[in-house]
Amino acid sequence: MSKDTSLSKKKSGGKLPLGGLLAIIVLLALCAGLFMIFRDTTPPVVAIAPDTAQLGKGSVVTVTVTDPGSGLKSLEIYAVQGDKRLPLAARTYPGGIMQVEENILLDSATMTEGAFTIEVTARDSSLYPFGAAGTTRTDRTYSLDLTPPRIYVESPVNNLNQGGAGLMVYALSEEAAKTGIQVGERFFPAYLQPGGSGKFLYYCMFAHPWDVAVKDFQPFVVAEDAAGNSAKRSFNYHTNARVFRHDQISLSDSFMEQTIPEFQGLVPNQGSLLDQYLYINNTIRKENRARLVEFSRQTSPTILWSGPFVRLPNAANRARFADARDYMYKGKKVDFQTHLGLDLASIQHAPVPAGNDGRVVYADFLGIYGNVVVLDHGLGLQSLYAHLSSIAVHPGDMVQKGQIIAHTGATGLAGGDHLHYGITVGGIPTQPIEWWDGTWIKHNIASKIR
Known part of the structure; x- marks a missing residue:
């Protein structure tokens, strides 16, 4: 009898009692429940863009909401202006998605100019804290500006030459974020001046580019304010057509052998001498001209120069501005370019004077131009001195x-x-000889300056 009892105890000792198993199941269920409740204790993250203070007609407000925990449950967006509360978006997300983005185009029909607030309420699918979903409420205040700048032209007479420059004086009803004169794809920035008598006075140096025919030359004053509202206006002008010379440049192997080594590291070391030269004459030429536009943005907003520009003394004219050039090699035309400056020949290593007062913006090697000095004279007007043997100034x-x-x-x-x-x-090459002419400067530039 005692033997059987002992065996029975051994068998029952190898099994988990029913009460203990139930306790473990309850504990696991409790842990799972607590995990479900506390797995997302962070409310949604809301971002409202743009960061600017002013918005204009057609502006878009972007609301981005993320919740990587339990996912989003709902989103509400309102615009509040005065006593008006305008619903802009109301969304629910049964699946609990992790991120949403709403792009809202401002409706000028229902909103008026002035301050308004974007209010956002986002809820996630979390259970914590005990039945109330994780909620984020945030807002951002903007100012709505629906009125574009008004443009007042103050230069009634504007005479230009094809390839030449001019000065436009105009005023705006407000300070612009961007303004100037647009000529096709080319933009000439204008610069705010002091003393606008209640308006915002701008000076704009611009050009009739050499490669734009008179019939195609259509300049416009353009202005855009901080809210993105834009205005455009034509103005009175007269421009004279010019006929430019056509010339030929003969290329020889000896000339290319002499020239190409100076561009070491800038030209692919492959192809013939002619291939390498044409790379310099085309690709590097375009890059260099793009740099001139970059230099033009490093300009004084006020005029630094005075009177006619001075010329290299005792120098003979060689190539002229806007000469069209056919490049010939072994009797065949291999390239075409336009010479956009004046070539002046004097004695070897002749001293080069600054054309007028200004600031050095560049003094170094620049591709096809060789060693170069670029001087800024204000309002985007700059002079360039190229092929130099030595440089005696530094940037600044x-x-x-x-x-x-x-x-x-x-x-x-x-x-x-x-x-x-x-x-x-504005980085666009123009006719230099105009700036040696005191009469031209008086009638076309100085007479417009206050």
């Missing part, structure tokens, strides 16, 4: 008219010692 230096800044040379794509002299407006 202020120079005076006639000060020696360099010496002529034959660096870059130069066939001999000379000065390539250029004038750019």
Whole structure:
């Protein structure tokens, strides 16, 4: 009898009692429940864009909501202006998605100019805290501006030459985020001046580009305010057509052998001498001209120069502005480019004077131009001195008219010692000889300046 009892105890000792099993099941269920309740204790994250303070007609407000925990349950967006509360969006998400983005186009028919607030309420699918979903409420205040700038033209007469420059004076009803003169795809920035007498006065140097025919030249004053509202206006002008020369440049192997090594590291070391030269004459030329536009943005908002510009003394004219050039190799035309400056030849290594007062914005090697100095004279007007053998100034230096800044040379794509002299407006090459003419400056520039 005692033997059987002992065996029975052994068998029952190997099994978990029913009460203990139930306790474990309850404990696991409790842990799972607590996990479900506390697995998402972070409310949704809401971002409202843009970051600007002012919005205009057609502006879009973007609301982005994320909740990587339990996912989103609902979203409400309102615009509050005065005593009006306008519903902009109301969304529910049964599946509990993790991120949503709402792009809201402002409706000028239901909103008026002035301050308004975007209010956002986002709820997630969490159970914590005990039945109330995780909720985020946030807002952002903007100012709605629906009125574009008004443009007041103050230069009634604007005479230009094809390839030449001009100055436009105009005023705006408000300070612009961007304004200037648009000529096709080219943009000439304008610069705010002091003393607008209740308006915002702007000076804009612009050009009739050499490659735009008179019939195609249509300049417009454009202005955009901080809210993105834009305005555009034509103005009175007269421009004279110009006929530019056509020339030929003969390329020889000896010239290319002499020139190409200066561009080491800039030209692919493959192909013939002609292939490498054409790469310089095309690809690098375009890159260099793009740099001139970049330099033009490093300009003084006020005029730094005065009176006519000075010319390289005792120098003979060689190539002229906007000469069309056919490049010939072994009797065949292999390229075409336009010469956008004046070539002035004097003695070898002749001292080069600054054309007028200004600030040095560049003094270094620049591809086809060789060693270069670029001077800024304000309002985007800059002078360029190229193919130099030596440079006597540094970026940031202020120079005076006639000060020696360099010496002529034959660096870059130069066939001999000379000065390539250029004038750019907004980075666009223009006719330099206009700036040597005191009468032209008086009638077309100085007479408009207050």
